[in-house]
Amino acid sequence: MEELGIQILKSAVSGLIMGLVFALVALGLTVIFGVMDIVNFAHGEFLMVGMYTTLLTSPLLGVDPVLTLPLAGLVGAVLGVMCYFGLIRFLLRGPMIAQLFGTFGLMIFLRNLALLFMGSEPRIIHEGWLVGKSILVGPGVVLESTKVAAAALSLISFAVVWWFINRTRVGKAITATSLDAEGARYMGISTEYMNALAWAVGGASVGVAGGLLVNFWPVEPGVGLLFTMIAFATVALGGFGSVRGALVAGILIGFIVNLPPVWDAILRSIDAAGLRGMEIHSFKYTMVYAVYFLIMVLRPQGLFGWKQ
Amino acid sequence: MTLLQVNNVTKRFGGLVANHEVSFQVGQDEVVGLIGPNGAGKTTLFNCIAGFHQLTSGSVIFDGEDITALSDFQVARLGLARTFQIFQASGDLKVVENVMVGSFMRTSSRGAARQVALEVMEFLGIADTAGEMMTELPVAAQKRVALATALASDPKLLLLDEVGAGLNHSEIDGLIELLQRIHGERGVALLLTEHVLEMVMKLSHRVIVLESGRKIAEGEPAAVVKDPEVVRAYLGDHYVKRQKENGDA
Amino acid sequence: MEAVKNAFDFGDMPRSELWLAALALAFLLWFPAMPHSSFGMATMIQFLMFSLYGMGWNLIGGYGGQVDLGKAQYVGIGAYTTAVMMIRWDVPFWFSMPVGMALAVGWSFIIGYPLFRLKGHYFAIATIATSLVLKDLFEVWNFVGGARGLEIPMKGDMPNWLYLQFREDYYYYYVILGMLLVGLIYMNGFRHSRLGYQLRAIKDNEHVARSLGIDVHWSKIKAYAMATAYVAMVGSFHACYNFNIEPEDTMSLDLSVLIAMMAMLGGAGSMWGPIIGAAILVPMKNYLGSWLGGQAGFAGMDLAMYGLIIMIIAAAQPRGVYGIVEAMRARRR
Structure with a gap:
């Protein structure tokens, strides 16, 4: 029984921490979707680029990985704007199917470019302020300080983006465009400019998320897909286009991903003979997909969404 | 014989009442016009009849069958066809x-x-x-x-939503003649909404007037256009007042 | 009887297209007799397989306008059904293939019912999700070999038509070519069926379709089931042709997207589109992979270029190659 209690505590804490990182990853996707109804399949690849940016620039500049976060954000923003002007702008004229495939092509392109230049072996940061230290929170609950710091930093980044969107003139223009693009155009807000800006904000936030993530998650060219799917699930749960929803849903998804070990502990504690050897935690991402599917079917607008 | 029977139909969207307690009938060999100023709830009423919207209250009987709860495609299969305002x-x-x-x-x-x-x-x-x-x-x-x-x-009743919109004069004349033939030779009852009043007046045996979601008048076209309620709905209060003054003078 | 007549009625196609199709068929029939490398033969077999996958996708994605990015799960169901039945119960291919198709169709009804309540992006992402859930399940399911997959043992006596085991590739080639012809005829019949017309009306405008008495939700589910049958059939063939199958190569998202790409590149919603798309994409992918990835040692370069090409097509000509042909034809008129 005691094991179960510890496991629940452990899962809750790591769920909250991972959830905050997931929220930051999903933030970029939801901003872009809100403004122009386009789903970016290459979102996870943006994350990968952010991860590699921190991984490579930190030893190059001789600074701690944490200090390269603004750079990761900048690279993400530039990548976002480049993608907008080089690809997305043309896709918007076509049918929805073209948008899906266009961003999918972008995903394949970025992933394999990374493979070409970086090789396929997973890499991770070995030295840094955040790496390898841990805090003992309670009996048997050890926290990696990396993850705690990442969670705190992602909360800060989230707050910055939230402030930008809700409190600055430009940010309000983004909101106006996402609510009613045509109306905003009559008010003298250039849709083109707003779209590019959304891609910059989206790219920057996911770039920072990548820079944080690489402190405790190995990066390899194919790392993106899992996070793309998690981001889709997060955004679907929170409501497509909702910033607040992305935060709440990110944390919920964090809990969902960290729930299966609790079930395993339950199974162990009741010693269910027939289920022995069946480790539910190998399904943790399967559950994310299942959750996405269920949300879409039961409540398509998500928790906080206004678009359907 | 009555083909379509609309009983106390009310449709609300949130707090907005689009149709309020509307009732009327369409006979088997009738052409009925549904008119009213912009935003009177004509298209909503069509959508309610055709099963596209679920009613807030009231009922719709078509050809002896209660179609209130049916979906739009099921209604269509019973012989209630419609055209759309915006045709892609x-x-x-x-x-x-x-x-x-x-x-x-x-x-x-x-x-x-x-x-x-x-x-x-x-x-x-x-x-x-x-x-x-x-x-x-x-x-x-x-x-x-x-x-x-x-x-x-092969419908029994055809709902026509603004079929005349965007057409010029001679095209409208052609359309009127066409609709008369559809009714006369094929025996299809017609229920039409129209901005082009001229068309409704020429075609309809009976006209129903909606304003702000309510039925304010019903009768023969010639009688309805003289109804002061209708004139006010279309042209505003002061026009009625002035007309009265002119009449008195 | 009319259904059969419809399937063989090509009268509504331009004469020029039919001549081209006849020429292509003649080439395909003769191909094994021509000098070719084994790599070329493998590429041709893949081309035929992907033509059929693409035709399945096109049925719901092209004619129906429902962008499905989860077709790989049905490849997996077909392939695994055939492999499991062959390994465990020694069931011949020709019996296990229909069973695989039936299982896939059954599964498609189960998930199709909730799936088709969604539209657009939401639908597309949800199809990915269902496919990935199934793949994850197969990866931990010991009965089907888990992540390592299954290997079909050789029977020894070749050629074995019952179990589809051949030493020479051209046997496989003719089997899959036969399937393609059957698939084409069936597709032509579908195009002329009530559901075929209704589906295109749904793609145009769902409200209008409903006002014409079409049960949109059910029609989509039916078409989805037919599309599934195509994909599962080729999945069964895949199991016999490759001997061993694993979740990663039969159920991955990459495969789903590749299938959809075939149809889109060639021209979604046209009969020949998926075949044109496969004829361009499969050789391109294979030869780019072998030259850049294999021989020159630039792993990743081939797929990066492939991604770039996808982007260019999506941005410049979303109606695909067949769309270009149609545009040219319209201009000439």
């Missing part, structure tokens, strides 16, 4: 194939569907466009194709 031209289908989609409602045979489609197109005078793509046709012809598609499903 098709990209993939030829004109005749488009009309066939209508006749496929009554048959699963391609040959039979094609035959019905061609016959209806002949009747509407657009047989020569059969092989063309929808996108290549002018608007007036596209509207006739939409009409043909609805007719090909």
